[in-house]
Amino acid sequence: MISYRPIGTVRSPFTRLDGMPLQSVAAEAVRGRIEVLPEFAPGLKDLDGFSHVHVITHLHRGRPGGLEVMPFLDDTPRGVFSTRSPRHPNPIGLSVVRLIAVEGGTLEIAGVDLVDGTPVLDIKPYVPRFDVVGAERTGWLEGAAERVNEVRADARFETDS
């Protein structure tokens, strides 16, 4: 087993998955914060020069499930690793959010597609030179991805813990 300790916590207007935007891109107007633990705050130096950051999280509210999942954006069960579902075997979240300000250990962010209280495992700068690739094929999401602004998450995978 590999063990990580959260470096901070997401503060968000969403208290549950039900009704939440599916991706940051569908949540551009949604503001929130990342509260980084004081002992890690010195590691945020130089981050304020970046307009966007990757936030890697532990999706604590997704109920673990099987290896096929019915995606929010489809009506056919799909192999879980071909989806962005919150119920991967290791429920790791990957969000790219806009960084508005860094004040001490607090990041003011926009594009929040995460539930309040989500543990943050890592923060990295978003760098188009590294992170943008020309992807020719996007499988079952080819047309479905365009519906990301119309569809919201629902409670199907949610736990209360």
Add this chain to the structure above:
Amino acid sequence: MISYRPIGTVRSPFTRLDGMPLQSVAAEAVRGRIEVLPEFAPGLKDLDGFSHVHVITHLHRGRPGGLEVMPFLDDTPRGVFSTRSPRHPNPIGLSVVRLIAVEGGTLEIAGVDLVDGTPVLDIKPYVPRFDVVGAERTGWLEGAAERVNEVRADARFETDS
């Protein structure tokens, strides 16, 4: 603490950090494999429709360090969260690789910027509609990112374990 179990392992021509490309984008010609554990292989269904995937890894060869780090691409110490260094407090790796083929539990990939034996925590489809943002500012990496094809990793952070 949050505990994850690897779902598979990276097979790569690189046996150590020293001399390795810094990012997938600088390793486009480097082929390798992800060997997914048999119990998770059914979760790969539908993944073969995607040309690129995110691979989230545990960077087991990076020596944990402090909250400032000297990046491979710079000569000024930077806050660790503003870097793509392998020595973040939780050493989680984020790679976008080209998916060449899926055969049973094995993914044939290109763009390998990972050491052989790296544990894989998660695989997600790369979807430009979700993953590409127009980042106006890239901080200290503004010019430095362009050197990614010239500079290689070295042994400064490497452990043997």
